[in-house]
Amino acid sequence: MLQYIIKRLLVMVPTLLGVLTITFLVTQFIPGGPVDHMLAQLDGHGARSGADTGESATGGWSYSGRQGIDAAQIEQITALYGFDKPPLTRYWEMLKNYVRFELGDSYYHHQSVASLIQEKLGVTVSLGVWIFFLTYLVSVPLGVAKAVRAGSRFDTVTTLIVLVGYATPGFVLGILLIVLFGGGSFWDIFPLRGLTSDHWHELGWGGKILDYLWHITLPVVASVVSLFAMKTLLTKNMFLEEISRQYVLTARAKGLSERQVLWKHVFRNTLLPLITGFPATFIGAFFTGSLLIETLFSLDGLGLLSYEAINNRDYPVVLGTLYLFTLIGLLIKLLSDIAYLFVDPRIKFTAQES
Template structure:
């Protein structure tokens, strides 16, 4: 086991390096980089100030921008160095767990991520726990009643929920329950006077705000887990040891929960780490945008639009490391659930 873990950790290094290298190369060929964006904003500011008799930016009409000024801007963003030198400099920073500083927000990327984490954690935790609390019991009930009307109706409902994009469902929830009925707020994670409320009122206010975005994320997220649970239980129920337990006269509930439950939940439990991490970092961009929630998804999107490369590459580095470690943890969970699994 120790040699397997060491081998997997060593394989993470070239994988991480490859992901960063490909992303870095792509960013070099994307038009409208940070230098161009800075110049465009400066031109706009200069044009706005010109009518008021102001503006210190050296833009000279048809002659363009002063070349010395362009060189200063490139040096400011580090683009005065060759690409390979910038890449290795970035790797050196990441080796020291330094994610760099944002071009446009003038803050450390690590600080930005920490500031956005509460929103993503709120969405992720609620989505993860509610999905599994619904999916696992529902999957067990469907397996026990396989082929019945309950099974067919719930399958239809689950698949419809899975087919509706979370963003579309979010729009519908906002229009109906937020706009027309006015039952829930339209934006934000808390009210403006949240700091002035008592602890009980804060909890109610928080749950009031989080209901619609979590509902939009949950409805489409538990379909896979539900069907996986059902199929796993059906596969175990049809095995010989279950028939033997029934033949011995054991109660059906005892057979289901003591003998079938542990074996059937193997693929589900082993997928916990990946599902837990995925709830934080995937599928929340559109929901955060729709409900005006300032989380990691919105941060990544705005960084790509503004070509804020330190934020783009820093968040990618962090997510990739967490993803690789989570994949390793998921594989090790198989051994914890079933000691018969060997990695030899």
């Protein structure tokens, strides 16, 4: 087991290196980098509205060249962003810093990338934790209930509901929830900005919890509904497959109750494919699709930070967040593999010699 973990940790190194190398090449050599972005702002184009430049007002900019900009000023800005060094030098410096988890400083926010991530992480974690746990807390029991009642009206109706939810994009559902419950056209029940109210610090503990839940309800519902279908139907199908096996008939013949058969024997064997989906669900809950939800509900999290970084050519933020996200994803995948042993000790990670 220890040998397997060491091998997996070693494999992470070329994976991270490949991701960083490809991203570095793309970000460093595409036109319109951070130097040109800054020069465009100095030239006055970056300050125009979207109507004047043909770009959207949310960070869009246009640039027609470096004409009219003093050469010394261009040199100074180039050195400020480190682009006066050869690309290979910048690449090796980046790798050395990342080994020490020094992610550099943001071009746009003028603070360290690590502090930026720490500042925005709370919003994304709040959403991700709720999405991740609600997905399993709802989908697994519902999938079991559908398997036990396979072919019934309950099974048909719930299948229709989860498939409709799966087919509805999160941002579309979010807009619908805003229209219905966010003061759009019907009821003004839930707030649409931030995770807490302005007077949150003045509330007691009970009031703080209720205020937080009040703010988080619509974003979580919009994010989690589309995730239910896959896990629910996977759980149902796995249960149906396991229920038909011989050991279930043997367990029933021994006089075990239906609850013992389902939860002690069938459920344990069904956990394997569910655990397999942990990494994808975790990454999806925390990092995938958060941009639209955060923008829609005015939540200042990592999704919005990543979008702004790409739009503003803030390459330290782009590379730093990608480095951390990739590393977290690889570690979560390793943890899910290790969790197999707790579910089924028969699993062996080392190759058996003949």
